[in-house]
Amino acid sequence: MKILLRWSACILFCLLVTTAWSQQSGFVFERGSGRAIQGVSVINTQLSDTTFTDQLGAFYWKVGDELVFEKTGFKTVVLGINDEFTGLVELNASPNALAQVVIRSGNRGETLDKMAQSVTVLEPKQIQINNIANIAPVLNTVPGVYMHNGTLTTNRITIRGIGSRNLFGTSKIRAFYQDIPLTNGSGSSTIEDLELESLGRMEVLKGPTSSLYGSGLGGSIRLLPFKGSFANNEVRSSFAVGSFGYQKGLVQADISGGKQTATITYSRLQSDGYRENNETDRHAVSWASRHILGKHDRLTFVGNFTDLKAFIPSSLSEEDFLDNPEQAAFTWGQAMGFEEYQKGLFGLSWSHVYSDDLQQYTSVFTSFRNNYEPRPFNILDESEWGWGIRSRLTGQGILVGKKIRWSLGGEWFFDQNDFSTFANLYRDFPPGTGSVQGGRLDNLKEKRSYFNVFLDSGWDLNERTQINLGLNLNQTQYRLEDRLINNGVDNSGKYTYDLILSPKLGATYQLKPNVTLYASIAHGFSPPNLEETLLPDGNLNPDIQPERGWNFEIGSRGAVNDGRISWEAAVFYMPVKDLLVARRTSEDEFIGVNAGRTNYLGLEGALNISWIEAEQFRLIHRNALAINHFRFDDFVDDGNDYSGNKLTGVPNWTFNSILEFDWDLGLYANINFVHVGDIPLRDDNSVFSDDYQLINLKAGYRKQLKRWRIELFGGINNLFDTNYASMVLINASSFGGNSPRYFYPGEPINYYSGLGIAYKF
Structure with a gap:
């Protein structure tokens, strides 16, 4: 009997070992x-x-x-x-399951039901609602976000009104491509030149994100690229054509091998543009991959290269805007002004799991940009490069008998901008010659750096209530080196801003499953950009200070009826002091000054309804509303008192509504209604742009043929041919007896169509 038991035990052991x-x-x-x-x-x-x-x-x-x-x-x-x-x-996650939607922009990777801040997540279907060439119609579906869109490369993004006073480009928000900053050392962000079809997700955090990223008074935008699929290998190609010489070709591949995946994308976009001097030619290449190195280590690599040349028609006076909106501004047309640059972004992220309660995330990144930009008043030649590292530990434990999740880390960023300006001699040559480079006017090198040390935590008081606490310590430094001494004046200098501590306190309460209430108080700041730090003589301005504000916010998000009805709503109030004001010194040049306080009071909301959610047919209605009451509180500029006036550059309200249907037979379509309210154009509120409404349509057909997939699509933008200003320039001045140039004309009715083919291996 003992022998039998021994043999049985031996056989059982062998079976267990074999199974394991x-x-x-x-x-x-x-x-x-x-x-x-x-x-x-x-x-x-x-x-x-x-x-x-x-x-x-x-x-x-x-x-x-x-x-x-x-x-x-x-x-x-x-x-x-x-x-x-x-x-x-x-x-595949449902976007209405709040407890499953993880926000990658946070330091702790928190789920949406635990976020004490207004957040909007856009998935690929929402990113591709329009012609997949222009990011503005996509961002304008987000409540509280308004993107001015002068051309494909002339834009300005505002979040809750922050950034509206920046004359050219986007400032005072943070933007990221995966973990790579798209915001340079002086706070300027460029996202419009990225290929939309390479993006798998967008996350928009509204309100100060300084407790996460340091500067970022308005919020942050994070663009997450596709990184392939473990399920299959696939090659896709598409070609689209449209009005005003629009052409876009794309080749994309998803590659999977073992525990590694990647997506590689190449695209070329060309357009003659609606206006004179409006041609664009862009090549873009991107790579994003993920690599599983065993159970505890993972790597992510992302890279993007853009080669672009885009002519600049600039803004028009009201008379020209109404009578002949196709023309370029006279001086810009004569100079044939343009920007031509090559830009690269590269980043590597490593995550390591030490235990169930402790993980590490580290990212290193670098970027460069070489730009040549002839303008009527001078020619800019600049070279910019930067690098940085961001690392954090995340963990969880017990505090006073309650679960707490935390993240502790730091970031270092450095970039250098070498730039020179030259005289533009286009007036000395026959019309049609365009810009001609003359003598050097200045030769400067600016070094910019900052560091952040941050702590972020979420403490569960009970099953329904969580307290969020965040802290960030930031210091920013500028150093200017003058390499061309004019008239014996050396404009070299160095300036270090004081340490800035940005706290955030928030709370979330789960009213019932999939319904959350939240409240938060957060500090935010934004440093001046490069142009605002320089005086007219080229010296650094030692008196310029960052804008600072406290945001007070309450809100709710939720989903009911099995997720068929979902919403997000928020009310916020943010007083901002040391408002940065662009004071013009010539027709196209300005300096920055701190000139007062502004109050930002607003209501924003999103409502999504799945009217039909059948097995073969879906009808979804998405709506976004923002009501803005933004006022100058104490604002005196150059002796003029504008206190109590409306903030310039921001519509009083916006509404965006999309009705989309999808049929399993392959047909799909969407109808997009856009309303933008009037916009104050001068600080004295004497001039406003008109409000406008647009209707855009898109429809397509997809067919799966075994391993092949074919797609046909087409669309119409501005269906009723509305005359509107898609971007405005605030406080435009009259020089040389010419009328102020406030308006960038929006495109009239225009069409596009395309064909896509995919093959799955």
């Missing part, structure tokens, strides 16, 4: 974001056994199993495991 040896570890990820999903039920139908994925999304499998992957807020996946199974599983 045959089992392998796999991982479950969210499709698109690539995050590991914890708590997924993994049901082995053959053994009637259920296990759950751990914090890394890990589970065990062996060939021959049939596994069912289930989790609330995700679509169920059933897999039969064979020899070709890689061990990697992707689940």
Whole structure:
């Protein structure tokens, strides 16, 4: 009997060892974001056994199993495991399942129901609502965001009114491509030259994000590129044409091999433009990949290169805007002004799991930009490069008997801008010659750096209530080197801003499943950009200070009726002091001064309704509303008192509504209604732009033919041919007896169509 028991035990041991040896570890990820999903039920139908994925999304499998992957807020996946199974599983999340939507912009990767801040997430279907060439119609579907759109490359993004006083380009918000800053050392951001079809997600945080990123009074925009799929390899190609010489070709590939995936994209966009001197030619290449290096380590690599030349028609006076909006501004047309640059972004991120309670995330990144820009008043030749590192530890533990999640880290960023200006001699040559470079006017080098040290935490008071606390310590430094001494004056100098501590306190309360209330108080600041730091003689201005403000906000987000109705609403109030004002010194030049205080009071909301959610047909209605009451509180500029007036450059209200349907037979379409209220153009509120309404249409047809997929699409923008200003210039001055040039004309009715083909390996 003893011998039998020994043999039985030996056989059982061998079977257990064999079974354990045959089992392998796999991982479950969210499709698109690539995050590991914890708590997924993994049901082995053959053994009637259920296990759950751990914090890394890990589970065990062996060939021959049939596994069912289930989790609330995700679509169920059933897999039969064979020899070709890689061990990697992707689940699709519902955007209305708040507890499953993880916001990657936060330091702790918090779920949407725990965010004490207004956040909007845009998925690929929402990113591609228009002609996939212009990011403005996409961002303008976000409540509280308004993107002025003068041309494909002349834009200004405002979030809750912040950034409206920047005359050219986007400032006072932070922008990221994955973990790479798209915001340079002086606070200017450029996102409009990125290829939209390379993006898998956008996250827009509204209100100060200084407790996360240092500067960022208005908020932040994070663009997350596609990184391929573990499920398949696929090659896609598309070509589109449209009005005003628009052409766009794209080739894209998803590559998967073992525990690595990548998406590579190349596109070329060309357009003659609606106006004179409005041609654009852009080449863009991007790469994004992820690499699983065992159970505890993962790498992400992203890179983007852009080669662009875009002519600049500039703004028009009211008379020209109404009578002949196709023309370029006279001096810009005569000089044939343009910008031509090559720009690259590269970043590597590493994540390591020490234990279930401690992880590390580290990113290193670099960027460069070489720009040549002839303007009527001079020619700018600049070269910019930068690098940085951001690292954080995240963990969880128990504080006073309650669970707390925390993140502690730091960031260092440095960039250098070498720039010279030259005389533009176009007036000395026959018309049609365009810009001619003359003698050097200045030769400057600016070095800009900052560091952030941050702490972010979420403390669960109970099952329904969480307290959020964030702190960020920032210091910014500028150094200017004058390499061309004119008239014996050396404009070299150095300026270091005082340390700025930006706290944030917030709370979330789960009213019921999938319905959350939140409130927050947050400090924010934005440093002056390059132009605002310089005096007319080229010296650094030691008196210029960052804008600073406190944001007070309450809001709600939720989803009911099985997610068919979802919403987000927020009321905020933010007083800002040391308002940065652009004071013009000539027709196209200005300096920055601190001139007063401004109060930002607003209401914003989004409502999404799935009217029909059938197996074969879906009808969804998305709406976004922002009502703005932004006023100068104490604002005296150059002896003029504008206190009590409306803030310039921001519409009083905006409304965006999209009705979209999708039929399983392959047909899809959307109708987009846009309303933009009137905009004050002068600080004295004597001139306003008119409000306007637009209707845009898009429709298409997709057909799957085994491994092939074919798509035809087309659209009409500005259906009723509305005459409107798509971008305005505030406080435009009259020089040389000419009328002020406030207006960038929007495109009249225009059309586009395209064909896409994909092959799945």
